[in-house]
Amino acid sequence: MKYIYQSLIRWFSNHNVYNNSVDLLPNKIDWIRTLPFVVLNLSCLFVGWVGFSWVAFTVAVVSYFLRVFFIGAFYHRYFSHRTYKTNRAWQFVFAILGLSAAQRGPLWWASHHRQHHMYADKEIDAHSPVRHGFLWSHFGWFMSIKNYHYNPERIQDLSQYPELVFLDRYDGLVPFIFAVLLFLLGMLLQHVAPQLGTNSWQMLIWGFSISTVMVFHTTVSINSLAHQYGKRRFKTEDNSRNSFILALFTLGEGWHNNHHHYPAAARQGFFWWELDITYYVLKLFEKLRIISHVRGVPKSILEKNLI
Numbered sequence: 001m002k003y004i005y006q007s008l009i010r011w012f013s014n015h016n017v018y019n020n021s022v023d024l025l026p027n028k029i030d031w032i033r034t035l036p037f038v039v040l041n042l043s044c045l046f047v048g049w050v051g052f053s054w055v056a057f058t059v060a061v062v063s064y065f066l067r068v069f070f071i072g073a074f075y076h077r078y079f080s081h082r083t084y085k086t087n088r089a090w091q092f093v094f095a096i097l098g099l100s101a102a103q104r105g106p107l108w109w110a111s112h113h114r115q116h117h118m119y120a121d122k123e124i125d126a127h128s129p130v131r132h133g134f135l136w137s138h139f140g141w142f143m144s145i146k147n148y149h150y151n152p153e154r155i156q157d158l159s160q161y162p163e164l165v166f167l168d169r170y171d172g173l174v175p176f177i178f179a180v181l182l183f184l185l186g187m188l189l190q191h192v193a194p195q196l197g198t199n200s201w202q203m204l205i206w207g208f209s210i211s212t213v214m215v216f217h218t219t220v221s222i223n224s225l226a227h228q229y230g231k232r233r234f235k236t237e238d239n240s241r242n243s244f245i246l247a248l249f250t251l252g253e254g255w256h257n258n259h260h261h262y263p264a265a266a267r268q269g270f271f272w273w274e275l276d277i278t279y280y281v282l283k284l285f286e287k288l289r290i291i292s293h294v295r296g297v298p299k300s301i302l303e304k305n306l307i
Contacts, residue, residue, distance in 0.1 A: 083266035105168025111150035120238035234261035252276030
């Protein structure tokens with residue numbers, strides 16, 4: 001009963017206590033705690049009930065690409081790898097925008113991703129398809145009892161900011177607000193522009209549910225697919241691979257072998273023909289002085305450990 005109560009409470013307050021006992025936790029799915037995630041995926045089935053409109057579809061597509069960018073540019077290239085610098089205010093904004101994708105908090109995300117790079121495709125790598133199979137690397141690890149926790153030693157540079165700790169603990173707050181805003185947008189459009197053929201529930205299902213689920217499965221495809229399919233340019237200690245298709249849908253994250261070869265760079269498409277939209281936008285942010293010290297790829301890195 002205590003376990004059920006704690007799982008329900010952590011729908012709202014994602015407090016992760018990490019100690020040596022975490023390693024003893026079962027590496028199996030926590031069905032109670034992960035119920036909101038399951039419901040989110042199942043809610044996409046209501047698309048047949050809410051129907052289709054071009055405005056809802058457009059909002060879904062825009063919401064998808066914006067949040068794919070937020071995950072790649074902020075959660076991944078900033079919080080996980082610190083490949084550029086920014087001030088504390090923008091850091092807070094980046095965390096909020098990243099949270100809108102409903103992939104938990106920036107500390108949780110960065111801690112697990114840093115651990116992934118330390119032990120890529122080894123047994124301790126939580127989402128290695130080489131070690132644990134496709135389904136577990138794609139979403140099973142995300143739902144497991146053990147991986148709801150994270151190692152705070154991995155993110156001491158981030159945990160010094162109380163605002164990031166707050167956002168990480170209450171990681172469901174921003175996605176909830178985003179969903180409510182989309183619902184209200186649909187309600188507004190239904191009244192002021194009925195010719196658009198949309199409504200509150202349609203906007204919620206298309207703009208939030210379908211879009212969020214697509215962002216999640218696209219993001220984790222880098223775990224499950226980019227360590228099995230694609231081309232290897234560099235000799236790395238893992239099975240990371242480059243994929244143009246994945247890079248297209250993730251705005252540049254699909255150049256995964258490049259990234260594992262040199263994770264310190266903000267650029268993952270190392271050559272001009274490797275499309276990396278996230279990097280191009282980050283360079284624009286640098287010109288606008290939102291960020292600074294965007295790390296590139298040294299020439300020596302391009303010539304090192306080539307296959």
